[in-house]
Amino acid sequence: MIPNKGSEASLIKKITSSIMIFILCFFMLFALTGCLGAREINDLEIVIGMGVDKDEDTGNILLTAQVVKKDTAGRTSGDASGGGDGKAFWNVSSTGDSIFDAVRQVTHKTGNRLFISHNQAVIFGNDIAQEGLQEYIDFFLRAHEMRPTALILVAEDRASDILDAKPETEKFPAMNIAKLVDTYGFTSHFYEVNMKDFASCLMSPTTAPLVPLVSIVQEKDCMDIYVSGMVAFKKGKMIGKLNHDEVRGLLWVLGKVKSGVLIVPSPDEQGKAVLEIVRVKSKVTPEIKDGSIVMHIKIKEESSLSEQTTAENLATDKAFEKIQEATAEVIRQEIMAAIDKSRELNADIFGFGEMLHKKYSSKWKTLKDNWDEIYPTIELDIDVETKIIKTDLLKKPVSQSEEEK
Amino acid sequence: MIYLLLIYAFIIIINVPGLIKRKEWRELTAFSILYAIAFALSLMYVLDIPVPSPMKGLKHLIVDILGIEYPQG
Amino acid sequence: MFRYIFKKIGYLSLINKHMLQNTKPGKNNNKPISPDLEKNLEVIKGILHSSDLAVHEFNFGHDRRFKGALIFIDNLADKKEIHKNILQPLMYDALLLPMDMDFTQIDTIWKSLISMTDNVKVTLLGDLLDSLLAGAAILLIDGSKEALAIKAGKRDARSIEEPGTEAVVRGPREGFIENVNVNIALLRRKIKDTDLCVEKYVIGEKSKTDVYIVYLRSVANPKLIEEIRTRLNRIKIEAILESGYIEQFIEDSPYSVFPTVSNSEKPDKVAAKILEGRAAILVDGTPFVLVVPMVFIESFQSVEDYYARPFFASAIRIIRFLSYIISTLGPAIYVALTVFHQELIPTQLLISIAEGRERVPFPAILEAFLMLFAFDLLREAGVRLPKPVGQTVGIVGALVLGEASVQAGLISPIMVIVVSATAIASFAVPAQTDSGTILRYIYLALAGIAGGFGVIMGLLATLMHLASLRSFGTPYLWPVSPLNLSGIKDVFIRMPLWTMSKRPKAISRNSSDSCNQDPGLMPAPFKKGSNDSK
Amino acid sequence: MSIERGKINSQQLLFLIAGFVQGSILLIDFTVGITEHQTWMVILAGLAISAPVILSYVALAKRFPGMNLVQINDMVYGRFLGKAVSMYYIFFFVMTLSFNIRDVGELYVTFLMQDTPFIFFLVVFAATCAYAVTKGIEVLGRVSHLFVVTGLFVIISTFILLIDQMDFSNFLPLFELPFIRIFQGIHIVSIIPFGETVAFLMIMGRLNKTEHAVKRTFFGLSIGALSLLVVAVRNTAVLGRTQTIWTSPSFQSIRLINIGTVLTRMDFLIGIAQTVLIFFKCSLFLYVLVVAVSQLFGLKSYLPLVLPLAGIEVIVAATVFQSPVDHAMITQNAGIIYSVPLVFIFPPLSLLIAKIRGLPKFERGKET
Incomplete structure (x- = not known):
């Protein structure tokens, strides 16, 4: 432990090794940073959104990347939305034979390669979606910079138009879209689908993936981004659209409804009772009975009375009962709408196939092969149970009381 | 290449003087043998001479000659 | 080149040995004191020839027949004490003793006259000189082969004050002094x-x-x-x-x-x-x-932790750990993240960092080195300069290096934040300030070379190094590694004092009596029932 | 006589084994491609199969106290055959270590720093391992629990963070895959994390007390297996069907963490945990390899061989496979087949021979 004369060699050894390490370190510091993939943060072209379209002329891929403009991005949005050049983003586009090719082609314009780790959303143009996403999705899953949480969307028309919209509150359209989709819970009229979910559905032999559909609404002088529903895919190709109610019908079954508004006629038929969905639980049990498939869907819903447009006091047991029944009916109708749609498209958007697979794995092998024929014949047994659990701030409506009448 | 030489010079500086001082010739021999192998392999790697992979040979032995293999897929 | 350095080092160590041998004061050491007072004085004066050597020769005894000398270093000895407790008894009190007392015997004088304690009898010249230089007054008597070294040294001692390096809010305010x-x-x-x-x-x-x-x-x-x-x-x-x-x-x-x-x-x-x-x-x-x-953990323990109640003490200790981590790893993590792993930064933050760095001409690693260097410079200057000027240095540093360099676009504002956070954090663990400073630069270099990988490798090497260290036989990372569960009560959080009833096992003697308090000291409020039953 | 003077206690052995098994978290991905959502039961089955064999290692180590594998082989099989068996083991150590070092390189090159040359990671990583090895087994034993705790922390915290993304119906249907694939999975698992613990035969001789060795070994093994199980369950539950397509399912599942848009981008957690755990495993393996080689040469100290062997390992790791695809293909087949005798046959056989010939007693009598 105590250094003695014998350890003089180790002393010298230690000195030399430390000197060597020191020299090597500093030598390497400046020699290696260049080749080790160091990239200064201000040299990055930070991509926050991407759009994939089909080039009309050549049939190649037209990639639009929304790149952050660093010199203006930090300023307040007031400045940014001021003039035409005050935009905080730059939509740079390029064409290529494949997406990766196009991503690399962009460097001709940006001078640096795109940095797509912060990509919030990938928007596919309508034409691409109809052609099939299978061959375009690969890059977004494979690229190491892409995150599996990036959202996937389909544009009503062209993806580049959506990225060009100028939102009022957010600086970047891509961020705005991400925010719109992320907060679907207020209405449950659509839901967010990220890369991993989409890939998961694509890998399933039966389940048809859904992707939110975004479009642009022209209002006076500003263009707003609007999520108008979802599109269903089958075998990677877009086959049809689902409107808001149909999507919610689907979400009821999947138990993914977070919140939303339900409008039912009031018991006296004079006005409407408006309910906010508070909590939803659902359970789907598949059953194969005598060769026919029955899906037992059990939904438990709790809501609060958030608004009423009638003078009648709805906060009574009797009224509640009637409203609950009516609500159940509304929910059932929404579910049926979704089911009708899916039957019409013959796309298993509910994932009934997977459910059967998990429960009847031995019989599944025979079912799988002719699922397309079997799917429309599936019978449904919907059981909805609803509850009104609160009436918010009012106990009674603002009206003259019964006695005074 | 220059890094390679530096690293290997470093290995010698760290190990050899002590070995000689303590007169551990057996250790020195073992060290030299392994050092020579390591240096040769590194040199081959740096000069892009293909280094034989023992696993390839093993695979050949087991799969192609002995015929033991798990079905793929 | 290294051989040259070896030779140089070997040469230096040789020189050192040589010098030490030379300075060994062998010459006078073993010479006995001669009974001849004059000769002794001559020898001492010859060796010391220094003008602050005070030699007081005097005669004492009933007929002043004894000759003595008191030697001391003027500035070291307390003259008042010497006068009152040595000279006065020798010259006056000796008269009260019987006439026939032999004052050539040092023992006699020591036992009957000197009213000071802590005296040593010396027989060798070397010892005499040592005591003299340590501040003793040497009493030499003619005819005696011995001399008496009387501790009459005076020490100008600073009063006991609160130590500057370890101020406390609660706890004793006394500190050690130079004496x-x-x-x-x-x-x-x-x-x-x-x-x-x-x-x-x-x-x-x-x-x-x-x-x-x-x-x-x-x-x-x-x-x-x-x-x-x-x-x-x-x-x-x-x-x-x-x-x-x-x-x-x-x-x-x-x-x-x-x-x-x-x-x-x-x-x-x-x-x-x-x-x-x-x-x-x-x-x-x-x-x-x-x-x-x-042990390493000691650096993070402050005495105040034990005076405060355990919750606050534990919270502060965790902050100390965090601050050590920030002070060593802060710039390294920043550089690793912004240069290599931008995908790990939240989007909004990334955009604002990128915007802040837009005009900065240096690579982030160089920027960090410059800022850290500037900080160490300021700290050093602030410590060395007289207090009023030191503050000015701080202000100038903050304004010029912080504000102006950001304004001029030389340094990005986030880097200033990172470096200042690092700087503040580095003061929270005083015992590890020096290791922290060195490690900070090492980790920064590693981060600059290989990003997160470099930092992790550096951390692992540091961990291995720490685990292999020992301090006087105790593993440095004790009680974390090797793991000691009773010791770990006082590492990351401080458990209440009444739970820590055992002395640290790796440090103290391993005897059966390793408790420093009764194990059952958890405070329990006075209960009527239990009292009655007893 | 002995190359290493350091001692470990049985508690440290527990953590060494646990950390060693945890070090294979990255390698679990091999099996996922084959056994898909049944990986978890494959891990349990692998543990059940290898546990008795591993306990036979402990019994062997107890029978030959203070000796390492090479010495035991010399004693049991005689001078020449023993040396041959030891060479076989050393080959196994060289290969396995190179796979593990390569895994780190692949992890970084694939996920974190694409532009960095592969060899750089290998060199730096091997150098750090070599540094750890020079500190000796005692230091490795002393820090082992820190690695285990880090591993457990990351595994458990990511599990909790991902709980709301888990869909446990992903495990259904329970039995679906053909038996041969399950068998292959069990084979892989019983060799790659569990069977590799045969390396501990080089370490167990350093135990100061062998009393609790069996219990502690089993406990350590269980901690390791539990970690693997949690990771497998997490990956399957989170990724579902897609877990078979990713290069590293663990990495992808961590990337999905999204708690209130604040706790996102937690990749670094898995990066750190995997680097650190593989570092621990590689250090142990390098230690074992170096000690085995020096024992073979009959050296007094193993230190001079650390750096040359690390150098060899780097080059072997860099050249042994062409790509991760090659890596997976060969390890899943030839790799696990050639190591069967080492893991499942030789140690119990040694034990049997030793029992029949009453070996260590003879030797002990000669010594005393």
Whole structure:
């Protein structure tokens, strides 16, 4: 432990090794940073959104990347939305034979390669979606910079138009879209689908993936981004659209409804009772009975009375009962709408196939092969149970009381 | 290449003087043998001479000659 | 090139040995004192020829037939004391004694006349000179082969003040001072136990500094004390000017950036450590007392932790750990993230960092080095300069280097934040400031070379290094590694005092009596029922 | 006589084994491609199969106290055959270590720093391992629990963070895959994390007390297996069907963490945990390899061989496979087949021979 004369060699050894390490370190510091993939943060072209379209002329891929403009991005949005050049983003586009090719082609314009780790959303143009996403999705899953949480969307028309919209509150359209989709819970009229979910559905032999559909609404002088529903895919190709109610019908079954508004006629038929969905639980049990498939869907819903447009006091047991029944009916109708749609498209958007697979794995092998024929014949047994659990701030409506009448 | 030489010079500086001082010739021999192998392999790697992979040979032995293999897929 | 360095080092060590041999004062050491007073005085004057040597020759006894001389160094000895307690008794009180008393016998004088304590009889010239230089007054009597060294030294001692390096909010405000005797007294006042051992060593060929080992005999591990003794005895050096000298000669790993000997200015802290079974090394002339063995965790423990209630103390301790992490890793993580792993930064933050760096011409690694260098520069300048100017340096530094360089676009604002956070954090763990400073640069370089991978590899190497360190036989990372569950109560959080009933196992003597308190001391409010039954 | 002077206690053995098994978290991905959502039961089955064999290692180590594998082989099989068996083991150590070092390189090159040359990671990583090895087994034993705790912390925290993304119906249907694939999975698992513990035969001789060795070994093994199980369950539950397509399912599942848009981008957690755990495993393996080689040469100290062997390992790791695809293909087949005798046959056989010939007693009598 105590250094003695014998350890003089180790002393010298230690000195030399430390000197060597020191020299090597500093030598390497400046020699290696260049080749080790160091990239200064201000040299990055930070991509926050991407759009994939089909080039009309050549049939190649037209990639639009929304790149952050660093010199203006930090300023307040007031400045940014001021003039035409005050935009905080730059939509740079390029064409290529494949997406990766196009991503690399962009460097001709940006001078640096795109940095797509912060990509919030990938928007596919309508034409691409109809052609099939299978061959375009690969890059977004494979690229190491892409995150599996990036959202996937389909544009009503062209993806580049959506990225060009100028939102009022957010600086970047891509961020705005991400925010719109992320907060679907207020209405449950659509839901967010990220890369991993989409890939998961694509890998399933039966389940048809859904992707939110975004479009642009022209209002006076500003263009707003609007999520108008979802599109269903089958075998990677877009086959049809689902409107808001149909999507919610689907979400009821999947138990993914977070919140939303339900409008039912009031018991006296004079006005409407408006309910906010508070909590939803659902359970789907598949059953194969005598060769026919029955899906037992059990939904438990709790809501609060958030608004009423009638003078009648709805906060009574009797009224509640009637409203609950009516609500159940509304929910059932929404579910049926979704089911009708899916039957019409013959796309298993509910994932009934997977459910059967998990429960009847031995019989599944025979079912799988002719699922397309079997799917429309599936019978449904919907059981909805609803509850009104609160009436918010009012106990009674603002009206003259019964006695005074 | 220059890094390679530096690293290997470093290995010698760290190990050899002590070995000689303590007169551990057996250790020195073992060290030299392994050092020579390591240096040769590194040199081959740096000069892009293909280094034989023992696993390839093993695979050949087991799969192609002995015929033991798990079905793929 | 390295051979050249080796040779140089070898040469230097040779020179050192040579010099030490030369300075060995062998010449006068073993010469006995001659009975002839005149001759003695001549010899002493010949050796010392210094103008502050005071030689007072006098005659005493009933008929003034005895000749004596009192020698002392003018500035070291307390003349009042000498006058009152040596000269006066010799010259006047001696008359009260019987006529036939033989005052050529030193023993007689010592026992009957000198009214001062702490006297030593010396027979060798070398010892005489040593005592003289230590501040004693030497009484030489004509005809005696012995001399009496009387401790009549005066020490200008600073009053006991609150130490500057370890201020506390709650706790004793006294600190050690330069006088080692006072320091030992301070310790004795804390531990009034017969087991408290004080061993004296004199180290330094020229400085002859008093070094004391203080420990509790029944608690401290005897192997530890033996180890300290051997290490102290090894030291052959001209002078010990501060306890730092001792530290550097006895520490286990001189090539480590981590200190393996702790130091403190606070008696209560040192006393607490002695009570745990450690040994304190007190060096005359400095208020900094060394304590061994040191474990890494000690750097994060403050005495105040034990005076405050456990919740707050634990929270503060966690903050200390965090601040050490920030101070060593802060810039490295920033550089690794912004240069290599931008995907790990949240989007909004990334955009604002990118915007802040837009005009900065340097790569982030260089920027970080510059800022850290500027910070260390400012700190050093602020410490060295007189206080009023030091503050100005701080202001100028903050304004010029912080504000203006950001305005000029030389440094990005986030880098200023990172470096200032690092700077502030580096002061939270004073015991590891030096290791932290070195590591900060090393990790920064690693981050610059290989990003997160480099930092992780650096951390792993540091961990291995720390785990292999030992301080006087105690593993440095104890009780975290090797794991000791009763010791870990006082590592990341401080458990209530009544739960820590055992002394640290790795430090103290492993005897059955390893409890420092009754195990069942958890405060329980007075209960009527239980009292009645008894 | 002995190359290493350091001692470990049985508690440290527990953590060494646990950390060693945890070090294979990255390698679990091999099996996922084959056994898909049944990986968890494959891990349990692998543990059940290898546990008795591993306990036979402990019994062997107890029978030959203070000796390492090479010495045991010399004693049991005689001078020449023993040396041959030891060479076989050393080959196994060289290969396995190179796979593990390569894994780190692949992890970084694939996920974190694409532009960095592969060899750089290998060199730096091997150098750090070599540094750890020079500190000796005692230091490795002393820090082992820190690695285990880090591993457990990351595994458990990511599990909790991902709980709301888990869909436990992903485990259904329970039995679906053909038996041969399950068998292959069990084979892989019983060799790659569990069977590799045969390396501990080089370490167990350093135990200061062998009293609790069996219990502690089993406990350590269980901690390791539990970690693997949690990771497998997490990956399957989170990724579902897609877990078979990713290069590293663990990494992808961590990337999905999204708690209130604040706790996102937690990749670094898995990066750190995997680097640190593989570092621990590689250090142990390098230690074992170096000690085995020096024992073979009959050296007094193993230190001079650390750096040359690390150098060899780097080059072997860099050249042994062409790509991760190659890596997976060969390890899943030839790799696990050639190591069967080493893991499942030789140690129990040694034990049997030793029992029949009453070996260590003879030798002990000669010594005393």
